Amino acid sequence: MTPPSAATPSDIAELSRCTAVFLPGDPARTGRVAFWRPDGATPSGPATGSTEELTVAVPADGTDDGPHDGLTGPGPTSPGPTGPGVETHTVRALVLPLGEALPVLTRARARAAQSGPGQCDPATAFWGAAAVLALQLAARGRLLPGLSATDHDAWRVGPLTPDDLTRVRELAAAMPPTAHATPLPVSGPVLLPEPERHLRAFLDAVADGLPRSPAAALASGGPAFAAPAPRRLPEQRAWAADVAAGHDAGVRLSIRIELLHGVGGNGKADGPRFRAVLQLHSLSDPALVADAADVWAGTSPITPALGPRARMDALLTLRRAARAWAPLTPLLSAAVPDALDLADEEVTELLGSAAGALDAAGVQVHWPRELARGLTARAVIGPDGEDETDETQDDAGPRFPAFLSADALLRFSWRFAVGDQELTRAELDGLAEASRPVVRLRDQWVLLDPEAARRVRDRQDRKLTPADALGAVLTGRTEADGTDVEVRATGWLEALRDHLADPEGTAGAQRAPVPQPSALAATLRDYQLRGLDWLVRMTSIGLGGCLADDMGLGKTITLIALHLHRMGIPEASGPTLVVCPTSLMGNWRREIERFAPGTPVRRYHGSARSLDNLDDGEFVLTTYGTMRLDAQRLAEAGPWGMVVADEAQHVKNPFSATARQLRTIGAKARVALSGTPIENNLSELWAILDWTTPGVLGTHGAFRRRYAQAVESGSDPEAAVRLAKLVRPFLLRRRKSDPGIAPELPPKTETDRAVALTKEQAGLYEAVVREILAEISGTGGLVRRGLIVKLLTGLKQICNHPAQYLKEDRPVVPGRSGKLELLDELLDTILAEGASVLVFTQYVQMARILEGHLAARGVPAQLLHGGTPVARREEMVRRFQDGEVPVFLLSLKAAGTGLNLTRAGHVVHYDRWWNPAVEAQATDRAYRIGQTQPVQVHRIIAEGTVEDRIAAMLTRKRELADAVLGSGEGALTELTDSELAELVELRGTER
Incomplete structure (x- = not known):
């Protein structure tokens, strides 16, 4: 044009x-x-x-x-x-x-x-x-x-x-x-x-x-239909007619199948015969319909509504339909294209692929209402043996076979129905052996493809592993031979499904809840008792689970109570192996000694680590790094009564060496503890639950295909519903904000504090943007992604302090950073009130700059980072909790989980992490059970910079239900040049 x-x-x-x-x-x-x-x-x-x-x-x-x-x-x-x-x-x-x-x-x-x-x-x-x-x-x-x-x-x-x-x-x-x-x-x-x-x-x-x-x-590939200049194409007339067939019509065609009953030469009724009758529908009002015979004869009352071109339009559409299904071809040469008799094989075709081909051509097929159509399948999964239904029950509820035992295979069988009538095997055999597509069954004619019935009949019953079976009955659907079918459970599997459908046992179940162990030197809160009850129910039947309560709600004490409970059950007893981050080993030991006095506990860590003479009731604490190195020794030291993965997001990558080695350690029960089971995508949830209960979510590829991709993209809301049904029994999550969970927690106030860049910061910022954007332009692939990460990291460091970006050995700190000036003001106010504060930064180098600056100002402070030895960490936590040091500088990754720092009434996030869940975990070091004072959270943001846009992104992420499904920094590496320039542009904030 x-x-x-x-x-x-x-x-x-x-x-x-x-x-x-x-x-x-x-x-x-x-x-x-x-x-x-x-x-x-x-x-x-x-x-x-x-x-x-x-x-x-x-x-x-x-x-x-x-x-x-x-x-x-x-x-x-x-x-x-x-x-x-x-x-x-x-x-x-x-x-x-x-x-x-x-x-x-x-x-x-x-x-x-x-x-x-x-x-x-x-x-x-x-x-x-x-x-x-x-x-x-x-x-x-x-x-x-x-x-x-x-x-x-x-x-x-x-x-x-x-x-x-x-x-x-x-x-x-x-x-x-x-x-x-x-x-x-x-x-x-x-x-x-x-x-x-x-x-x-x-x-x-x-x-x-x-x-x-x-x-x-x-x-x-040529000028025809592409160039403005006209081109004559008379040789394409037939093709143009084919394209036009039916598309320009003012009518739509359909085929009505009629059932004709006749009498044979022997005087007995023959089986029914079929006839296809051509119908015309008004395109503007589909309710107006007439037989082609009446339209051609001019006797239909709706003929005027079909328009003067109705016959021609119908023939054009019929020509298109005949190309999709050849038996319609004779109607094209008929004086009146009204109807044709159908052979049995043509009826069978209409029951199969021909109907879809005609529908694509704009022609629908309507079958008689008196015919029962379609053979529906339903899968029935249950114990191997019709009479194997364990309905026995004690005070703790129904008892089930050890679910993960190797011999607990379940039978997968089929039930078939016509309409709402289930068929016997003999009736199914009769349908499969029929020679015609219509069969008399239970006083009605049944229309079906005999070959399809034979394929159904010949499907052999097969066995399923318990995990596959449980996943099917929880969602009520499964895939069989590429077809999605309904699933019904029988026997104890049906009882198990109902048992798991209410994780906290709040749906009026008659069984008595699990009491608090007498050896526990504490009183569990109601929600902690419900969590203990859930863990006992899951582990007693060989299933694992993930306790995903908010940080500070007492996951550790709940797990200690579970250990004490299992000590009294011979078939469940055995030592408990706890795998946790290095920074949490001391906390675990103190909690065990406090709440389970007399329970043996050892650290399996350091050069002198040993697994000799393990006691059945013992706790063994180790780190993810040690577990990865000694997985074989730990596996051979079993059998473990229970293996616990604390802060289980450390194994969120199922292909990492840590995750693979953890899977090699056998146990009677597996429990994951994590406040954030999903930090970036649903594959992390799969990795955790596939460790606690292998196979229940299917393979990783099948999980991504059936659930994760649809849920993360928002393309299939039903996929989220199915996934929730499947996951709910295996993941128990309570939040501090839930009614009745932690009513005594004081209020928490979160404030974003914007600061302007200094002239030095603004100059550096703009220079880096110009330089690296010029490098990025024209690049692609990994090189481009690497440059974008370099750009974003550099800009965030400049926003923190020029000395961090310039990597100065002996920096002059005061007067060069708007953030630092605001931090000084905040600390002056907080310390004047006699309060304590946590200061988080994702950069150890920035933390060291702050440590030196505060020392020069005479502010008592201490720094904890990833290289801090375990004993030193524990001493630092004690000193802070005792009020000896009011300012605690912490590396976000090293100290963002597990620590109990309720002395703090203020939390400062000096810079922003890409994931709001990680920031929330860090805040929860102070805002947790045991906190008695209001908590103020201060997030420092460099105004008008990339940090401003990150803050907006994190606000959107926090609004997502339950978990973060974004990909953080990784997503930003896919921005176009213009999008990236807009993200990092400095917008008039220099002082």
Whole structure:
């Protein structure tokens, strides 16, 4: 299409007050729009337009009402001067090619909508609305290739939906008389274009021009249907007819299958025969339907509603349908294409792929209501043996087989039904052996594909592992031979499903809850007792689970209580191995000694570590690093009564060496503890639960395909529902904000504190942006991603302090960072109140700068980071909790989990991490059970920088339900150059 018009605002204002009329062309894209003034003056406009004389039919009095009605009438054309007060005139008009006229028309319509009808001629406003409709149809891909009346290549709008047709007809009905006031080029009386046909010509003209761009020929492989210049293609007439078949029809076809009963030569009733009857439906009103025989005979009362082209439209659609299913071909040569008798094999085809092919061609198949259709399958999963249903029960509830035992295979069998009637095996055999697609069963005719019935009948019962079976019955669906089928549980598996459906046992179950162990030197809260009860139920039947309570709600004491409970059960007893981050080993030991006095506990860590003489009731504490090195020794030291993964997000990558080695250590029960089971994506949840209960979520690939991709993208809301059903029994999560969980917790206030950069920071920031953006431009792949990470890291360091980015050995610290100045002010206020504070930064180097700066100011402070020895960490925690050191500087990764630092009434995040869940964990070092004072959280943000945009991103992430599904820094490496420049641009914040 011709490039857009360069019409100026004054041109558009002038042409808006002119009367516009569409002048069709062949091919359609050569159509033009003429603008003329009722006063006879010559319009002005873009220089690309041409001034021509134009004959128009107008009311004699020059008005737009009354006499104009004489210009229109019924039928494809309308008489002109025969109406009273109507006459033809020759006017001077500005004629624009359609491509240049489109922006003028659309802007004129917008002008009329904004400024009122007086600012735009009704005809021009009408063609503006028509232009918008044409562009909307093209944007939806409603374009069809074909040939014009002179065999030129041409696009047109189509196929149109019933809603599209309604819009076209309503718009055509609103066409002002002057919008189609150019007489048709015929001899005799003056005739004007019929409104709907004239509007369709305009829509086709727009559609014909839009796909023709300079690059279109390269994409299509040739100039046909791509270049603006017309090309005659008479040899493509047959192809064009095939494309048009059915698409331009005003009717839709369907096939009604009739069931015919006859009597054979022996006087007995034969089996039923089938007949296909052709039906026509109105496209504008699908409720209007008639048999083809009645339409051809002209006896159907709805024939006028189908339009004068109903027969031709039906034949075009039938031709298209016959290409999809050959048995319809004889109808094309019939005098009346009304019906045909069907052979059994043709009925079978319609039961299979033929119905889908016809539906794709726009023809639906309707079967008789008296036929029972379709064989439905349902999978039944249960114990291997019809009578194996363990309904025994004690005070703790129903008892189940050891679920993860190797011999606990379950039978997977099929149940088949026709309608709502389940079939016996004998009845299924009868359907499978039938020679016809219709069989008499239970006093009704059943329609089915015998071959499909044979395939169903021949499926052998198969065995499932307990984990696969449980996953199927929890969701109620499974895949079998590539088909999604309903699942029903039987026997103890059914009881187990109901048992697991209520993780906290709050649904009125009759069994007694598990009491608190007498050896526990503490009183568990109600929600902790429910958590203990859940863990006991899961581990007693060989299942694992993830206790995912918020930080500070007492996961450690709940696990200690579980250990004490299992010590009294011979089949569950054995030492408990706790794998945790190095920084938490001391906390675990103190908690065990405090709440389970007398329980042996050892550290399996350091050069002198040993597993000799393990006691059944002993706790063994080790780190993820030691476990990875000594996995074989730990596995051989078993059998472990229980293995616990604390802060289990450390094994969120299932392919890491740590995760793989952890899986090699066998145990009677596996429990994961994590406040954030999902930090970035659902694969992390799979990794944790596939360790606690192997196989219950399926393979990693199947999990990504069936659940994770759909949930993370939001493309399938039902996938999230199915996943919730599957995960809920294995993951117990309570939040501090949940009713009744921690009502005694004091309030927490979170504040974002914006600071301006210093001149030095602003200069560095802009220089780094210019330099690295120049490097990034033109790069791709890993190189580009690496440069983006380098850019983001550098900018965040500059926002912290220039000395951090410049890596100065002996920096001059004061006066160079807006953040540092605000931190000094905050600390002065906090210390004056006698309070204590935690200061988190993700950079150890920045923490060291702060440590030196505070020492120079005489502020008592201490620094904990990843290299701090375990004994030193524990001493630092004690000193802070005892009030000896009021300022605790902490590395976010090293100290963001596990520590109990309730002495702090303030938490400062000096810089921002990409994941709000990680920041929340760090805050929970202070805001946890045992905290008695209000907690103030201060997040320092460099205003107008990348940190500002990160803060907005984190706010959006926190709004996601339950977990973070973004990909943090990784997602930013995929930004385009312009998006990246916008992200890092410094926006006027220098002081």
